[in-house]
Amino acid sequence: MTASKIRTAIIGVGNCASSLIQGVSYCRELGDEAVGVSFPDLAGYRPADIELVAGFDVDARKVGRTLGEAALAEPNCTEVFFTNLSDQSARVLRGPDLDGVSAHMLNQPQDRSFRLSQEPALNKQGVVDALRAVKAEVMVIFLPVGSQRAVEFYAECALEAGCAVVNGIPVFIASNAAWAARFKAAGVPILGDDFKAQLGATIVHRTLTNLAEMRGVKIDRTYQLNVGGNTDFLNMSDMDRLATKRESKTEAVQSAMNERLETEDIRIGPSDYVPWLNDRKVAYIRLEGRLFGGARTNIELRLDVEDSPNAAAEAMAGIRCARIALDRGLAGPINAASSFLFKHPPIQIEDTDAHDALLKFAQGTEDL
Numbered sequence: 001m002t003a004s005k006i007r008t009a010i011i012g013v014g015n016c017a018s019s020l021i022q023g024v025s026y027c028r029e030l031g032d033e034a035v036g037v038s039f040p041d042l043a044g045y046r047p048a049d050i051e052l053v054a055g056f057d058v059d060a061r062k063v064g065r066t067l068g069e070a071a072l073a074e075p076n077c078t079e080v081f082f083t084n085l086s087d088q089s090a091r092v093l094r095g096p097d098l099d100g101v102s103a104h105m106l107n108q109p110q111d112r113s114f115r116l117s118q119e120p121a122l123n124k125q126g127v128v129d130a131l132r133a134v135k136a137e138v139m140v141i142f143l144p145v146g147s148q149r150a151v152e153f154y155a156e157c158a159l160e161a162g163c164a165v166v167n168g169i170p171v172f173i174a175s176n177a178a179w180a181a182r183f184k185a186a187g188v189p190i191l192g193d194d195f196k197a198q199l200g201a202t203i204v205h206r207t208l209t210n211l212a213e214m215r216g217v218k219i220d221r222t223y224q225l226n227v228g229g230n231t232d233f234l235n236m237s238d239m240d241r242l243a244t245k246r247e248s249k250t251e252a253v254q255s256a257m258n259e260r261l262e263t264e265d266i267r268i269g270p271s272d273y274v275p276w277l278n279d280r281k282v283a284y285i286r287l288e289g290r291l292f293g294g295a296r297t298n299i300e301l302r303l304d305v306e307d308s309p310n311a312a313a314e315a316m317a318g319i320r321c322a323r324i325a326l327d328r329g330l331a332g333p334i335n336a337a338s339s340f341l342f343k344h345p346p347i348q349i350e351d352t353d354a355h356d357a358l359l360k361f362a363q364g365t366e367d368l
Helices: 015-033 067-071 124-133 148-161 177-186 201-214 231-236 243-254 307-327 335-341 351-363
Strands: 006-011 050-057 092-094 138-141 164-167 189-191 218-228 266-273 280-290 296-306
Touching: 006 015, 006 307, 015 050, 015 067, 015 307, 050 067, 050 124, 050 307, 124 148, 138 148, 138 307, 148 164, 148 177, 164 307, 177 189, 189 307, 189 335, 201 218, 201 243, 201 280, 201 296, 201 351, 218 231, 218 243, 231 266, 243 266, 280 307, 296 307, 307 335, 307 351, 335 351
Parallel strands: 006 050, 006 138, 050 092, 138 164, 164 189, 218 266
Antiparallel strands: 218 280, 280 296
């Protein structure tokens, strides 16, 4: 039996959304030959079963265009790995600015900044009506880091429209007890918060930390310094928008340790914006510790990745897990999927255990 399509709306048609849009079309075209797919089959759902039915953005170069056109519009700068996006014909609608747009992002060169659409922004009822009109089942949030009010606005819209939410950014909704209770009461599933990339700095850092702990190594201090050239790094060069991102990434590593480090002994987060890197992210990871008898050791690692496809791979898994939750009538945080896919889930567990928990969830075992 063929799985039905998963009708999905994208909030924020930036670089991560571009990779997701390309990725869905890529998986439709190549099927089992698609490279690098996380979880090719989850409860009968494959990446090609995702149907993107709407986008919401504020940029004049995207609003009113199809998702296929908007995916490749400035200021997006991620790698284009699939160009035939004629099947991505859903329209991008004009969402509200709120705090999704900082003044900092309006005062940049043309190819880097946001350029606000002059179309009237939809209010809450307008967004809810639009979601209902396209029969959206899942909402995936890719707004800029620091968009607290904007994420909460769209979470409210999802609650009213009955859409499951996949929150890809570090605004804490699934991991916030009050919001989690609201989703539970409304009968709506939520997954989050803040995607772990497919093979990004956080998952590599956690893996090294877990390896050291497993081998009896005492970790004394660590850092993870990230630089990149996409609009997310440019946005995060405004320190006021960076706090939750740093918290999310730091907690993801702290939770992998048997004993938490003191604040002064751990430093994790975006460090600088380098325009010519475009969507490449370069992470520098260091762990210092002690072996048997107190003998000193340290690990230095440099990781260089294309940032947005790294997140889109996990987004495709998150969207399918959200649909599975809807199929089963689940509500509130979906912990088994969230613990593997996100940096700041409601419940932190070790990654191999989280991987097994996600697979058991897909197979019909009770959630965590």
